[in-house]
Amino acid sequence: MSLAPARFPMGLSIPLGAELAALAAVGLLGVVGYVVFPDDLAFLTRLISITLLVLSLDLVTGYCGVATLGQAALFGVAAYAAGNACIAGLTNPFLLLIVGMLAGVVTGILSGLLIGRFRGLQQLVLSIAFGELVAALANKLTPWTGGSDGLSGITPAPVFGVFDFDLYGRTPYWLSVGTLAIVMAALAAFVRSPFSLTCEAIRDDDLRARMIGLAVYPRLIAMYAVSGAVAGAGGALTAITTGVVGLDSVSFERSAEVLVMLVLGGAGRLWGALMGAILFQVFEHYVTTSNPYSWLALVGLMLIAIVVFAPGGLMRGVDLARRRWMRRRA
Amino acid sequence: MALTLLSLIIDAVSYGMALFIISIGLSIMMGLMRVVNLAHGAFAMIGGYFASYALVSLGAPYLVAALIAVIGTIIVSIPFELLLYRRIYRKSDSLTQLLLTIGITFFIIGVMNFVFGPTVKPIPLPPWLSGPVDIGFRMVPAHRIFVVICGALTALALWVLFDRTDFGVRLRAAVDDSDMAESLGIRTDVLYLLTFALAVGLAAFGGVVGAELLPIEPYYALRYMVIFLVVVSVGGAGSIAGALAASFLLGLADTTGKYFMPEYGDFFFYAAVIAIVFLFPNGLLGREPA
């Protein structure tokens, strides 16, 4: 078998089981979102774009152990690329997604070349420098990015020629849900691949990994390429569904925010990233309306609490619960 | 032209000195406790707030306010040290350190925002520090000269501390080999606490004297965090000379960049940072981490 066996609670083993489960779960979440919050689809659509960015961060941080505060660059560049493509006349949403993913891959590789070279403080500083460099470029290259005014006038064609991007936001919502479902399924397969497992080895102990002959640097770059594709999908989605790309998509704040979401859910686990992203953004949506200044303090406390008490994030809690349930069955 | 260059160097030196005073604490913490303390800027900011409060609300004289700032910040930081920082000393997992210290930073920003509000807090300079000073060929703001003097004194004091005192000897021993140091009877936990207090105190001092260049407002902690990290990264952790050199270098890069090509300022600064990290992976004068 080329893929590591999927872990299933009932001990079932279905071919492509993990992938189908991913598709089904995201689809189900999508339906729940549509039914329970029909007037909030715009918020949920934005949530999904950011979730894709969190997933991309999980690949490099959770699965490879890279400490980065510059991930937003991959997202933002893809958003600007998709936006420019749309303005230039390429209005098919699916093609725009592909443009975004390609831009994300290129930015990811560049990012990996720089950041993957070092560890520790150097790595962190390089990631920040790279992110800020991209942000500075975005501010300067006004013909491509609109500068601080943002790139506006992005009007994608209806999906399949039929479904319009209207006020109610149903089309962008389902487009986003569909993209997320496919990406999750693809990643579910990817993280069980030998390549991904070797990256986890590098994360756990890169000296030992080197000693068994794993080439660290090329692997990191490759992982960054995949991460770039995922982030690129998110970036393209945000450009298509919002119609405007602002400097916030390449900002340091965006990079820091998604790291917080990832850690909340549990880095190193796809479902952790998904859960963290969704829960954090939903929580933020309901809390910030009432208590503005304390929000940042709250996030800070949460981070501290996670590091001290629950380093695996919420996913660890889920795992513990599952293990207890399985032990009861045995 | 030569006059302009000299002028720029003066600006660079004073900016660099402000960076040095704040960043040296971070460098020391990194060198000894191997902690990447992203909350370092937050402590500098707290120092600034204490000073502002002392000057504006209590009417204290400038130097007294600076002292209050340093002592106040150290006191405020002790609980963080005891409860949180101890857990991450000498552990190499940079992600954990990153997350914990960013959490602390966010928390402090939120609290400062809540207590002091979002506006910039002035640190009014006493008359002997305000206004321009004529040094012949140009006017230099008086407080910049003050910052340079403070920076030089700080560097000197630290050198004496590390090279010439018992504390310094023990500190360097613990840096080189903490297990060995402990087995020789050096109380590393006390050492760490004292070093932490020193780092935080320096940050607070830097926050106060550097407030003209780096104004005190709640987002200070995040806004300038990058610069402090870059100084430590470029200078090499734990090296006074390295931090000085890095501060000057970055001050010079920033100043000349702003003079000759201001519209590309940010871009060149970060490109320079990337180049320097690639050229000097262990910093300008640092050593390979033990």
Add this chain to the structure above:
Amino acid sequence: MNGLSRLLLAGIAFSIMGGAAFADAIKVGVIGPMSGPFALYGQNFKMGIDAWVAEHGSKVAGHDVEFIYRDEGTPNPAHSKALAQELLVKDKVDYLAGAYFTPDAMAIAPLLAEAKTPLVVMNAATSSITTKSPYIVRTSFTMWQNAVPAAKAAKAAGAKKVAIAVSDYGPGIDALDGFKKTFEGEGGSVVESIRMPLSTTDFGPIMQRIKDSGADMIFTFLPSGPPTLGFVKAYIDNGLKAQGVKLISTGDVVPDPDLAAIGDAGVGILSTYHYSVAHDSPENKAFLAQIAKDGAKVGEVTMTAVAAYDGARLIYKMIEATDGKRDPDKALAAVKGMQWTSPRGPVSIDPETRHITQNVYLRKVENVDGKLVNKEIETYKDQPDWGLEKH
């Protein structure tokens, strides 16, 4: 399946509550920065609106008017668009208002046609915003509107060589273009055109460059906050002020709440702006008195309060003209060309651009009764949005 039905029930309950008992109420969704570094300006939106409602009641032509506030935060078009959509679809607002940042206003513009909802922009100052939808009207200002009179004032003050130093982003570049075009058009010469990175904290080298250019006046624009204070202080501390080089800016650089932080050294700084808290008129006095009565601090009043106050007036007029019905064309037709006396002075809505035409005042920072204020020393009457005129 208990959890799911509970969830569904909660969802239904929420939507019913959202609908509320005000079946006849006209709802206005106000999007502004209520938290974060720009919270003061968003709160000023509320101050202005509350002042208007306190004076004119919350009923227009028999309809109750309700203002709903949402937090814009920092510039984030996706977030603002989602907020607008939520207000339109869930809260079913009849009018949208606010928009502090340009990208956010740009993101909301495409929604207005389908939602048949007018947007009253209460801050975002890029000229092209009003061209994005026929249902947008603006009560704030644009950079060109304030920069053009600044150039004229500079010329009148006798400046021959001006150095321009602006923050390198949209509004800064607009200010630079507006000033340069006008000043050079009047025969002056711009000897230096510096675009400073937004992150600049150390303005020493910039001052050096300005000095080397031999300018006799500096025109500047920076976003208010740490950058403006740093710039003004560097101007003073590097001896430029002492050497007689004058400083003129748009009022964004010397907002009234920040004057205390700049201190006495700031006395004499010129600025052109459409509103000063120290504006001496009965309308302004009444406006500030009302704000004080509502419990807000007059020391925290900024230009967004007056923009919101006038914006509320426009909304009331639109509700009256359409008798509470959803008819954006009629609503906009009612306010195009409207004239009135605002707390800032006489104003009108330009029927072509749908932007507010207003007086722009040349002010000087002066110490009045122990307090630093922007004292108006000259008036440039009826300034339109020059940015749209030229294009």
